[in-house]
Amino acid sequence: MKITTVYFGDIEINEKQLINFENGLPGFQDEKEFALLDLEGNPAFKVMQSTKTKELAFVITNPFLVYPDYEFKLDDNTVDQLSVKKPEHVSAWSIVTLKEPFEQSTINLQAPVVINTQNRQAKQVSLNHTKYHTKHSIKGGEQEDASTHTKTR
Numbered sequence: 001m002k003i004t005t006v007y008f009g010d011i012e013i014n015e016k017q018l019i020n021f022e023n024g025l026p027g028f029q030d031e032k033e034f035a036l037l038d039l040e041g042n043p044a045f046k047v048m049q050s051t052k053t054k055e056l057a058f059v060i061t062n063p064f065l066v067y068p069d070y071e072f073k074l075d076d077n078t079v080d081q082l083s084v085k086k087p088e089h090v091s092a093w094s095i096v097t098l099k100e101p102f103e104q105s106t107i108n109l110q111a112p113v114v115i116n117t118q119n120r121q122a123k124q125v126s127l128n129h130t131k132y133h134t135k136h137s138i139k140g141g142e143q144e145d146a147s148t149h150t151k152t153r
Contacts, residue, residue: 003035004054007047013037018051019115019122022081026111026124031056034122045096048113063094066107066140072127074114082116082123089118096138105138 001018004010017035024031030052037047044065050056063070074090084090093113099105109132115122 003051005049006055006057019120021122059096060093061096082121084116089116091115091117106135107138108134109136110134
C-alpha cells in the first residue's frame with residue numbers, strides 16, 4: 001500500500017504497520033487507520049501517520065522509556081473493544097508535542113494510545129482521575145502542572 005506522508009513523502013507500507021481505531025481519535029473521529037512509521041536512527045520515537053490525511057501525523061514514544069514508573073489500568077470496555085486476551089498483547093504509546101529546543105517538548109501521559117499487537121486494533125484512552133496530564137516533560141522526572149504551567153518534581 002502506498003501512502004503520502006507529511007514527514008517522509010510518498011512511501012510504501014505493509015499491513016503490519018497499520019493500526020485501526022474503530023471510533024477514530026478524539027477530535028479526529030473520521031480518521032480510523034494509521035501507519036506506525038519508524039524514525040530512522042531514533043528507535044525511541046515513531047510517527048503515527050494517517051493513511052487518509054497526509055497532514056495528520058503524530059510523533060509518539062513508549063511512555064515507559066521516559067517515565068519508568070508510569071502505570072494505568074485499562075477499563076473492561078477498552079479490553080473488550082480491543083479484544084485483548086493477554087496483557088502482553090498490549091502496547092502503550094504517548095503522543096509527543098515537539099518544541100524547540102527539543103528539551104522543552106512534552107509527552108501526553110493522560111491519554112495513551114493503546115494497541116492490541118495481535119489484531120492491530122487501537123484506541124486513545126483518556127485516563128480520568130489520575131496524576132497524569134497532557135504535558136509532562138520529555139526529559140522525565142520533571143512534570144509540568146497543566147493548570148499553572150509550572151514545573152514540579
